Amino acid sequence: MLRGLDITDMLIIDRLELSFQPGLNVLTGETGAGKSILLDSLGFVLGWRGRADLVRQGAAQGEVTAWFDLPEGHPARAVLEEAGLPVDDELILRRVNTADGRKTAWVNDRRCSGEVLRQLSETLVELHGQHDDRGLLNTRGHRAILDAFGGLDDLRSACRAAWSAQGRAAKALAAAEARVAAIREEEDYLRHAVAELDDLSPEPGEEAALDVRRRAMQGAERIRSDVIRAYEILGGQQGAETALGEALRWLDGAAEQAEGTLEAPMAALSRAMVELDEATSGLSTAIEGLSFDPTELEETEERLFAIRALARKHDVLPDDLAGFADTLRGKLAALDAGAADVAALRSDLKVARAAYTTAAADLTAARCEAATRLDRAVTTELAPLKMERAVFETRITPDTSGPDGTDAVAFTVATNPGAPAGPLNKIASGGELSRFLLALKVCLTKDQSGLTMIFDEIDRGVGGATADAVGRRLSAIAAEGQVLVVTHSPQVAALGAHHWRVEKHVNDGMTTSTVVPLPQPDRVDEIARMLSGDTITEEARGAARALLAG
Incomplete structure (x- = not known):
């Protein structure tokens, strides 16, 4: 519970230190005395988002310190442990706001973020302001209120997870269908192109090899006859080889009588015969190499031109045609596989939708059960607030599917016997709204241990016996914990166990606010x-x- 609040240089407070007690703590004072400033300051140290101009005029910075008792098992301990902050029986929060708007916070003398402060505040303080009934009147918030009362966080999380899974499945199916549709638009082209490429079946490097072979055959056609003539001259019946052979035979017969003068010429002719034989053999091999079937040249040219034409058609290099064909085959395979993927994804979406439907149905059933309990609890709370004949009903109707299920939730009331039930803002008066709010807030927070409840003019619009009933209900709630009430009702103030008066003074043209224990x-x-x-x-x-x- 809140034990104390120390405020320095905030708005019209120069320095103020308050000590609070268990039970019902009452703050009274004239309108404008500064009661709301206390709540603004408390909200500031708790990390709540509020007004920005909190620093007192002329001060360099404003500072608020609040300290709380933190018994064993208090939920704030878990927040501290998760944030890596010191945990003790006393929790001290301090926050500074400089004149230029910079904010710095400490928890047990350790720096921390405003987010950690807000997480702690959810376990420490429940504030019900004088305009909280606006939230009660907004039916868009009724579903969240019912879920909070019913403790349906797990079911709602499961529903949100199922909704997200359904969305992902639908998105994956749409993407797969789009991919298949895009490929299907060019299916005819793909199948024709692949068939054409498969029929030609070009290979990397083939175009260059065909070109070399073509040029070789074209050249052979021009020089083969010349090579054959040269071969015939060298090796035919009237060729050089025959002439050299006859010359050697003649010289061999005359060599005995030439006394060695013919040995050198004969040796040269012998060498020439060997060289001539090698030349003749080389020409024979060359003639065989230059031999080709004329139809081969035609076929080579046809294939070479077909490869080049296909490369131009698809705007790729001839050597890339085989890889391009693989790419097109991959697209066709993706089309065939895509159809299977689409079928599988449709099945996944069907499963995801069924899971969401189940999760939403479970949440609806739990909400109906929680609504019954909430109606009963609120009705019980209304009796001591002089509204024993009022009927509070939580209506659950089908709504558009969403992450939080398929339910619309609305709180309705009938304030007089026999009167039709209707929305709060159309049926209940201002004083009735305050009491409905009080009853509802009590029901929502009764299971939260160690929580300080603050009511800011919750009793507005009521007086006399009704104000006394409100005060007695607040006193009963405070008997089990701590309640702070800002009030203008004397009936409520009289029931407080501890009473403070907020006063405003003007000294030397400077307005300040103080709080006096009474x-x-x-x-x-x-x-x-x-x-x-x-x-x-x-x-x-x-x-x-x-x-x-x-």
């Missing part, structure tokens, strides 16, 4: 002021004493 005699005068106004009469004091006496 002992019993001073409480009489304060409640008398609340009853009668600025002029306190003995009759008002008597009425105040009667209220305090209970």
Whole structure:
């Protein structure tokens, strides 16, 4: 529970230190005295988002410190442990706001973020402001209120997960269908192109090899006859080889009588015969190499031109035709596989939709059960608030499917017997709204241990016996914990266990606000002021004493 609040240089507060107690703590004072500043300051140290201009005029910075009791098992301990912050029986929060808007926070003397402060605040304080009924009137928030009451976080998380899974499945199916559709648009082209490429079946490097072979055959056609003539001249019946052979035979017969003069010529002719034989053999091989079938040249040219034409058609290099064919085959394979993928993804989407339908149905069933409990609990709370004949009903109707299920939730009331039920904002008056709000908030927070509940003018719009009933309900709630009430109702103020008065003073042109704890005699005068106004009469004091006496 909240034990104390220390405020320095915030708005019209220069320095203020308050100590709070268990039970019902009441803050009263004239309108504009600064009661809301206390709540603004408390919200600031708790990390709540609020007004930006909090620093007192002329001050370099404003500072707020709040300290809380933190018994064993308090949920704030888990937040501290997760954030790596010191955990003790006392929790001290401090936050500074400089004049230029920079904010710095500490938890147990360790720096921390505003987000950690907000997480801690959810376990420490529940604030019900004087305009909270606007949230109660907004049906868009009723579903979240019901879920909070029913403790349906797990079911709602499961529903959100199922909704997300359904969305992912639908997105994956749409993408797959789009891919298949895009490929199907060029299916005819793909199949024709692949068939054409498969029929030609070009290979890397083939175009260059065909070109070399073509040029070789074209050249052979031109020189083969010349090579044959040269071969015939060298090796035919009238060729050089025959002539050289005859010359050697003639010289061989004359060599014995030439006394060695013919040996050198004969040796040269022998060498020439060997060289001539090699030349003749080479020419024979060359003639064989230059031999070709004329139809081969025609076929080579046809294939070479077909490869080049196909490369131009598809705007690729001839050597890339085989790879291009593989690419087109891959697209066709993707088309065939895509159809199977689409079927599988449709099945996945069907499963995801069924899972979401189940999760949403489970959430609807849990909401219906929680609605019954909430209606019963609110009805129980309304009786001591002088609304025992009012009927509070939580209506659940089908709504558009979404991450939080398929339900629309609306709180309806019937304030008089036999009157039709309707929306809060059309049926309930201002005072009735305050009491409905009080009853609903009590139901929502009754299971939260260690929570300080703050009510800012929750009793507005009511008076007399009804205000007394509101005060007694607040007092009963405070008996089990701690409640702070900002009030203008003397009936509520009289039921407080601890009473503070907020005062505003002007000194040397400077306005400041202070908070004064009131002992019993001073409480009489304060409640008398609340009853009668600025002029306190003995009759008002008597009425105040009667209220305090209970």
